[in-house]
Amino acid sequence: MNKGQLLTSVAAFAFLGMWAMPAAAQTPASSETDDAEIVVFGKGETRQVQTVTAVDIAVATPGTSPLKVLEKLPGVSFQSANALGSNEWSSRISIRGFNQNQLGFTLDGVPLGDMSYHNFNGLHISRAIASENIGRTTLAQGSGALSTASSSNLGGTVQFFSKAPSPDFGLDGEVSYGSENAYRLFGRLETGDLGNGIMGYVSGSWLDAPKWKGQGKQEAWSINSKLVVPLGERGQVAAFVNYSDFKDDDYMDMSLSLIRKYGWNWDYIRNDYPTAMAIATNLQNGVYCANYAGYSQQICGDDTYYDAYGLRKDFLAGANIDYELADAVTLKLTPYYHRHRGISTWFTPYTPTPGGSPMSVRGATYAINRGGATGSLSFTFGDHQLEIGGWYEYNRYRAGRPYFPLAASNVASIGKREWPKNPFASDYSYNFKIKTYQYFIQDTWNLTPELKMNYGFKGIRNTVINEYNPANSPNRDTSGLLRAKDMFIPQIGVNYAVSRAFELFASYTENMRAFTTEPFLTSRAGFLAVKDVIKPETSWTLEGGLRFHLRNFEGSIAGYHVKFDDRLLSVQPCAIIIGCPSILSNVGSVTTNGIEMAGTYRLTRALSLYGAYAYTDAQYDDDILSGVLYATKNKTVVNTPKHLINGEIAYDDGALFGRISANYQSKRYYTYINDNSVKGRALVDLSAGYRFPEGGGLLDGLELQANVTNLFDKKYISTVGQTALKFSDPGGNVQSMLVGTPRQVFLSLRKHF
Structure with missing residues (x-):
């Protein structure tokens, strides 16, 4: 038995053992939730819902993405090329076969968009707030509540909630240091009660995390404040x-063939600009593969590039207003504003600088200026709670692809992580106006003390208008409008408390994903071919299950069926002999069936076991014509592992604490016809620490923590489908995947004053 199989067996055994243990625990049920609970299961919810608390984030390596913390929940697949999960190019989360841009994300009710790398309507949670300031994160695997402000949540919804300020004045400081000389600083000042209940905090963080291979680093700083x-x-x-x-x-980005040729540590050659120029010169002279000084084998044109980096600046402000207008009438209002400026760069060997280097820097620029508000009125009468509300957002978004010059020298004339200037050419420059309207009406009806039903519907109208300057590449003038509209999207759910220890739940949900800017990023002819034809993606989900609430055990088991219709994909919708351009098209549907189980068993107040298992069977329902007919029908959806297993042992007696966790994903296909895949992997993480007791003088409030990620130094593929997913890749040559992080070690010191 290999290591992966052994870890999988251990995790499965621990999980099955936990399900057996509660039956033997003859203890009364409890309705209380322990503050140190690893996972809080959604008691009383009509949908599959779990929450992870600030306790879970605290034991992770400081600076870890809140998305990575969610990977322990059933149905969640997370990948990243760095240990913290904070590298946005590589970090991806998928749930029940839906990828990241088909999910919904909010922070304190403020929409974060789909959190994709080239996000046009929001920002990544790693930039929105420091992880130490997140109080809890709630995941609804099937679909979020009707009130969720999202135009992309075909699948699950992730809601982040920031911590409340403390009524006590204080200062929290944190410093961590680890592998590759990475360090992070965090500090938070709590004002305490300033009088009449007014309180707040302000925090700052700094991250300097060199890459684990190649050259470069991630630098990030942030300021968060709340009042x-x-x-x-x-x-x-x-x-x-x-x-x-x-x-x-x-x-x-790597391919299976590149890994075989160069090994797992192959990367950009940022430390070798002369060779990067020589590769570019050869490419432009028709020489694709050649020998270069200092390298033991031939390098081909796309085997490596000089560099690529991304820069992001974000300002986000909002407010949650809660006010009881009358004894049974409550108003909630959340206005917000977000401004973003960003660029992604690639040192391309295919576009020389006129009169300069054989390379140039291709940029993908984007700017977001959006504002809006969500709001609701709730009325309580008899056994009903009626809620009526909505969401409005206006977004000005700009996207471009300029080329920046490089001088003819032996060193790059654009510095590391520098904002390039003075472009000499541009592929396109788009200006979008995006308006989103959403309303909802829902009622929660307590038919009996044991039986609850909620039902309602929402409507959404999203309009994307492109104002293109034809002086910028006239053949890409895709000026026009796309609208996605559905004013009746229903949802219904029931919850029945069999006893204080057991509850049943079931729900049915429909959803629609509004158009993104993708249909406009093509030629004029391509846009005209689709603008009156394509339909927005839609889905419906049926799920149900059982929750357990025993004194020593909390858990759930759920099953679901999902139908995903009008899937959008860029294809060549005709035979090769006829010939036609690739355009965004509706290519059929996906059917997904699955089972999710999770549970926490507390052996003692200090020691607990957690386990989760998810089986996902997601299949394409149709073959696809793209030049030729590809047999995708009944093939597994790309990047969707059939089996996800998590096991964790946690100990915390108030002073000494630690966790060891194992995360297993089965193999994932990265081609639509399933002719190639990446292997499954089992990763083990370890954390341990000590809190000094109160009354220890200078040591009072001091906490030491060590974290080890990928404990057994497993080599594996993390993210797939970075640049593009292909229909077929029998030779493993598609350069669209990233290598996972080897073992990393971090030491942290925290102090509360």
């Missing part, structure tokens, strides 16, 4: 202002 002001006895305002500045050197 809570009571509105008499009936409500409060909780306002926040956050700013972040990210500079992120990327890891190079």
